Amino acid sequence: xxxxxxxxxxxxxxxxxxxxxxxxxxxxxxxxxxxxxxxxxxxxxxxxxxxxxxxxxxxxxxxxxxxxxxxxxxxxxxxxxxxxxxxxxxxxxxxxxxxxxxxxxxxxxxxxxxxxxxxxxxxxxxxxxxxxxxxxxxxxxxxxxxxxxxxxxxxxxxxxxxxxxxxxxxxxxxxxxxxxxxxxxxxxxxxxxxxxxxxxxxxxxxxxxxxxxxxxxxxxxxxxxxxxxxxxxxxxxxxxxxxxxxxxxxxxxxxxxxxxxxxxxxxxxxxxxxxxxxxxxxxxxxxxxxxxxxxxxxxxxxxxxxxxxxxxxxxxxxxxxxxxxxxxxxxxxxxxxxxxxxxxxxxxxxxxxxxxxxxxxxxxxxxxxxxxxxxxxxxxxxxxxxxxxxxxxxxxxxxxxxxxxxxxxxxxxxxxxxxxxxxxxxxxxxxxxxxxxxxxxxxxxxxxxxxxxxxxxxxxxxxxxxxxxxxxxxxxxxxxxxxxxxxxxxxxxxxxxxxxxxxxxxxxxxxxxxxxxxxxxxxxxxxxxxxxxxxxxxxxxxxxxxxxxxxxxxxxxxxxxxxxxxxxx
Amino acid sequence: xxxxxxxxxxxxxxxxxxxxxxxxxxxxxxxxxxxxxxxxxxxxxxxxxxxxxxxxxxxxxxxxxxxxxxxxxxxxxxxxxxxxxxxxxxxxxxxxxxxxxxxxxxxxxxxxxxxxxxxxxxxxxxxxxxxxxxxxxxxxxxxxxxxxxxxxxxxxxxxxxxxxxxxxxxxxxxxxxxxxxxxxxx
Numbered sequence: 036x037x038x039x040x041x042x043x044x045x046x047x048x049x050x051x052x053x054x055x056x057x058x059x060x061x062x063x064x065x066x067x068x069x070x071x072x073x074x075x076x077x078x079x080x081x082x083x084x085x086x087x088x089x090x091x092x093x094x095x096x097x098x099x100x101x102x103x104x105x106x107x108x109x110x111x112x113x114x115x116x117x118x119x120x121x122x123x124x125x126x127x128x129x130x131x132x133x134x135x136x137x138x139x140x141x142x143x144x145x146x147x148x149x150x151x152x153x154x155x156x157x158x159x160x161x162x163x164x165x166x167x168x169x170x171x172x173x174x175x176x177x178x179x180x181x182x183x184x185x186x187x188x189x190x191x192x193x194x195x196x197x198x199x200x201x202x203x204x205x206x207x208x209x210x211x212x213x214x215x216x217x218x219x220x221x222x223x224x225x226x227x228x229x230x231x232x233x234x235x236x237x238x239x240x241x242x243x244x245x246x247x248x249x250x251x252x253x254x255x256x257x258x259x260x261x262x263x264x265x266x267x268x269x270x271x272x273x274x275x276x277x278x279x280x281x282x283x284x285x286x287x288x289x290x291x292x293x294x295x296x297x298x299x300x301x302x303x304x305x306x307x308x309x310x311x312x313x314x315x316x317x318x319x320x321x322x323x324x325x326x327x328x329x330x331x332x333x334x335x336x337x338x339x340x341x342x343x344x345x346x347x348x349x350x351x352x353x354x355x356x357x358x359x360x361x362x363x364x365x366x367x368x369x370x371x372x373x374x375x376x377x378x379x380x381x382x383x384x385x386x387x388x389x390x391x392x393x394x395x396x397x398x399x400x401x402x403x404x405x406x407x408x409x410x411x412x413x414x415x416x417x418x419x420x421x422x423x424x425x426x427x428x429x430x431x432x433x434x435x436x437x438x439x440x441x442x443x444x445x446x447x448x449x450x451x452x453x454x455x456x457x458x459x460x461x462x463x464x465x466x467x468x469x470x471x472x473x474x475x476x477x478x479x480x481x482x483x484x485x486x487x488x489x490x491x492x493x494x495x496x497x498x499x500x501x502x503x504x505x506x507x508x509x510x511x512x513x514x515x516x517x518x519x520x521x522x523x524x525x526x527x528x529x530x531x532x533x534x535x536x537x538x539x540x541x542x543x544x545x546x547x548x549x550x551x552x553x554x555x556x557x558x559x560x561x562x563x564x565x566x567x568x569x570x571x572x573x574x575x576x577x578x579x580x581x582x583x584x585x586x587x588x589x590x591x592x593x594x595x596x597x598x599x600x601x602x603x604x
Numbered sequence: 605x606x607x608x609x610x611x612x613x614x615x616x617x618x619x620x621x622x623x624x625x626x627x628x629x630x631x632x633x634x635x636x637x638x639x640x641x642x643x644x645x646x647x648x649x650x651x652x653x654x655x656x657x658x659x660x661x662x663x664x665x666x667x668x669x670x671x672x673x674x675x676x677x678x679x680x681x682x683x684x685x686x687x688x689x690x691x692x693x694x695x696x697x698x699x700x701x702x703x704x705x706x707x708x709x710x711x712x713x714x715x716x717x718x719x720x721x722x723x724x725x726x727x728x729x730x731x732x733x734x735x736x737x738x739x740x741x742x743x744x745x746x747x748x749x750x751x752x753x754x755x756x757x758x759x760x761x762x763x764x765x766x767x768x769x770x771x772x773x774x775x776x777x778x779x780x781x782x783x784x785x786x787x788x789x790x
Contacts, residue, residue: 156627157634161677164623181677215619216680340671343664 037202040168040194041070044132047175049076050207053103055463057081057090061107062147064134066199079463079492082484084111086456088118088189089482091129093460095122096443097418097468099253101182102129102460108136109147112193113154117450119189120158124447125274126251128187130178138166138195152193160188166195168203172210180212186338187251223354228362231333231350236368238307238331240375241267244290244319247274247446248312248337250439254357255279258311261360265370268379270298272313273431274446281415281435287379291319292581293428296590297383299581303588304378305330312336312356315345316447321587335359390593396548402426402501402571404548406433409471409499412555417469418443418461422454422478424508426501428577430473452481455498459485462494469497469559476502476528486538489564497558498566500531503573511576515591531568542566610686611640612666613762615771616655616673617647617680624678628655631672637661641694641759652680654771656761683771685762690770692762696740697722698731701751710750717743728753 038046044067048056055077060068071078081087084106091102106115112133122129136145152164161181163174171194178190235241249258255278262269262285269279270290279286287298302308308330313319320326323345334341334348335356342351352359406429409417415435420443421427427444436442443461445453454474462470479500489496510524532542543554545567558565578593618624625644632639640658647654661669666684673682702710707729714721714731717739723730733743740757764770 152623153626156623157630160675215677338671338675340668340675342671344668 036204038168038205039066039070039200039202040171041066041199042073043168043171043203043205044175044194044199045070045074045076046205047172047207047210048103049074051175051179052100055079055094056103056105057087057094057460058105059084059087059107059111061111061134063108063136063196064105064111064132064199066196067105067132067134067194078105079459079488081456082487083482084114085117085452086459086482086485086488088115088129088131089121089450089453089456090460090463091131092118092122092125092127092453093420093443093457094464095127095129095187095460096125096457097440097461097464099251099440100128100464101179102127104129104131105133106131107134107147108151108193109149111147112151113149115191116154116158117448117452119155119191121445121448121450121453122189123158123160125445126187126247127189128182129189130175130182131189131191132175133191133193134199135164135193135195137197139197141166141195151191155191158189159191162191162193164193164195165198168198168201169205171198172205172207173212176210177212186248223352223359223362227350227352228359228366231352232363232366234307234331234333234350235265235309235363236370239372240301240305241265241307241309241372242287242301242305242330243267243269243279244272244302244308244310244313245269245275245278246272246311246313247278248335248356249275249278250312252312252337252356254312254360255439257357257360257364259283261364261367264364264367266372266376267309267370268301268372268376270294270302272316272319272446273444275313276431276442277436277439278312280437282437285376289431291316291587292321292583293432293577293579294581295383295432296386296579296592297379299579299587299590300382301379302327302330308332310334310336310346310348311360314338314341317345317583320345321581321585321589325586325588327587398547400546400548400551400569400571401575402429402503402569403433405499405501405545405551405569405571406430406473408551409473409555410434412552412559413469413471417441417471418465419471419473420444420454420458420461421472422474423449423451424475424478424506425503425511425575425577426473426475426507428508429501432577451475451478454478455482455485455489455496458496459488459492459494462496463492470495472496472498474498474500475507476500476504476531477506477526479531480528483534486535486540490538490540494564495562496564498535498564500566500568501571502528502531502568503571503575504528505573507575508577510574511580514574514576515580516582531566535566540564540566542568544568544570546570607662607664609660609662610666611658611660612669612684612686613690613692613760614655614657614659614670614673614682615685615762616657616682617771618653618655619678619680620646620651620653621678624653624676627676627678628657628673631669631676632657632659635665635669637665637669643759643761645761656759658760681771685764685770688770689765690762691765692736692760693734694737694740694758694760695732695734696744696755696757698733698744698747698752699728699754700731700747701727701753702729703727706750710747713743713746719743
């Protein structure tokens with residue numbers, strides 16, 4: 036039976052299990068939107084195509100499945116670029132389908148023509164320019180496979196208008212992705228496994244560096260068993276949060292630029308780092324020359340290009356993390372590392388008195404209080420989607436995630452404006468989960484138009500704006516490194532409660548610690564979307580902090596004047 | 605020393621599709637690496653092309669380039685043959701000024717280098733030479749005094765010596781998928 040290219044798009048998406056698509060129509064994608072009326076797939080109309088890509092990304096991260104975004108040619112496609120780059124940096128499987136001008140006028144600067152496959156070439160895992168209806172099915176099937184296999188990432192399919200309009204015979208089975216080659220990650224090196232075990236068994240001060248790859252590969256249980264059997268403390272990357280339970284005694288917390296002192300200290304003093312699905316990002320290592328100088332490194336990673344990129348691996352184990360850890364587990368000898376763990380615990384309790392959670396209520400509202408109360412109030416069970424900046428780091432420090440896929444955040448690219456649309460995607464994917472947006476006043480204003488999408492889709496998303504009247508993280512860097520010259524960081528915001536009201540969303544202003552818990556309660560009990568504007572301390576900073584490029588152990592600690600009644604450690 | 609720049613030669617088998625050259629070249633471009641020479645041509649297998657890329661980079665960079673090239677979906681296999689036993693050839697066409705009095709000496713030089721004269725005009729000849737980069741350079745050096753109004757040379761093409769195939773596993777997509785990859789080790 037002859038089908039149009041547009042019909043084939045929806046047919047393929049449906050067969051691939053896609054429940055909803057985030058998109059925005061336009062000229063070059065009109066035939067596909069027309070065929071949508073004959074499909075059972077739900078379409079979420081976004082307010083900006085960047086939002087569509089973040090939603091697809093949030094959808095993917097909340098479930099592990101592939102998120103789908105759709106847009107027209109030209110500006111529709113270029114608006115997706117930020118979201119695609121975000122997904123690329125954080126290995127998130129999304130497929131973007133864009134309309135393109137007719138194949139006859141490609142390259143003529145036709146109306147709304149842009150070379151989107153050229154533009155997205157370095158920020159996609161792969162992309163396609165499809166000019167014939169019969170090539171659509173194979174491209175979509177292969178795109179899903181590429182996006183979700185190996186190290187996941189975004190794939191873009193640019194479909195010309197005539198390819199959408201023309202008809203051809205469509206055979207789902209014949210559109211099966213062809214095997215191009217053997218992936219280098221399919222074989223785990225047995226000799227290397229033995230070397231890794233030798234290092235593990237010989238280590239006195241080992242630390243596991245738990246990254247996003249654990250979550251992507253679904254290896255949480257294996258990693259837990261591994262850490263418990265060998266009694267190895269676990270430090271988390273930002274995207275690794277949730278890969279190992281925060282409440283577990285072996286969990287140290289987040290490492291790196293805003294990692295707690297005992298975490299970074301443990302890494303610097305360790306004699307073996309077992310890196311699991313992480314890529315030694317500069318925000319994690321600080322100065323590479325002084326990074327964990329006495330530690331051997333085992334690097335378990337699915338992407339061979341990450342091996343020896345930043346940190347030289349003594350034993351690289353290339354492969355799917357779950358499979359690698361499964362092969363290590365049965366040969367792993369029990370250990371206790373009592374002295375090592377006691378040593379870390381000592382530095383932990385010494386640092387705790389500086390912790391803002393232990394401060395008496397002095398009438399000021401600190402963001403850390405808000406996040407801490409949110410964690411307590413939601414019993415740590417919410418899916419929290421953050422934006423980028425100070426609030427993101429406070430979330431990572433004070434919301435304790437025990438389960439994977441409960442923190443969704445833009446790590447590698449650090450995309451402001453990510454939170455609200457990504458939360459929409461997460462809520463679409465997991466309608467029964469409590470989804471919280473934690474966002475700054477700056478980032479929220481980048482994509483707040485998506486509030487209309489929240490209302491149109493009747494999504495019960497809860498929004499916590501951490502409002503300090505500044506682009507806080509940049510202000511903090513200006514305070515620390517630019518002699519306090521606050522260049523373009525003081526930020527005027529609208530009345531967020533009134534703004535929410537204009538969308539029909541109830542809102543609350545909170546200015547004191549005592550109001551936090553009641554506001555959270557009210558918002559959680561409300562059945563629809565709701566917003567709280569937390570007016571927090573304006574010039575608060577995220578501590579500790581390792582300045583960019585500095586040694587990991589050279590951190591700026593929490594200032595002691597804050598501690599008031601507690602004694603300094 | 606890890607940081608020293610060295611000429612590295614990569615041999616790639618790629619799918620012969622629009623945009624593949626762009627994807628490959630883009631990997632070098634975004635890292636600021638200059639491609640010294642690049643040669644692409646069909647292979648004995650329909651739909652599969654072979655690229656030879658020469659670039660001056662550090663050892664660490666070469667490892668990353670190789671790994672990243674292999675991440676490209678259209679790249680079927682890749683090998684850094686810099687340290688392998690290989691045969692390397694380029695071809696050059698050199699237009700040389702040749703007057704009646706200088707011509708005999710020119711022809712003698714061409715013979716010594718086992719080059720060929722493939723075009724003869726009243727004031728010039730075109731010399732064709734095949735050989736290693738250094739052989740071509742040597743001929744260039746001796747021809748320069750005659751006057752070279754124009755020349756063109758291809759990039760290097762490289763092949764492993766003996767029975768071993770360069771960038772193993774280039775027998776076409778279907779066989780590739782069944783054959784364990786052996787060229788890569790970390």
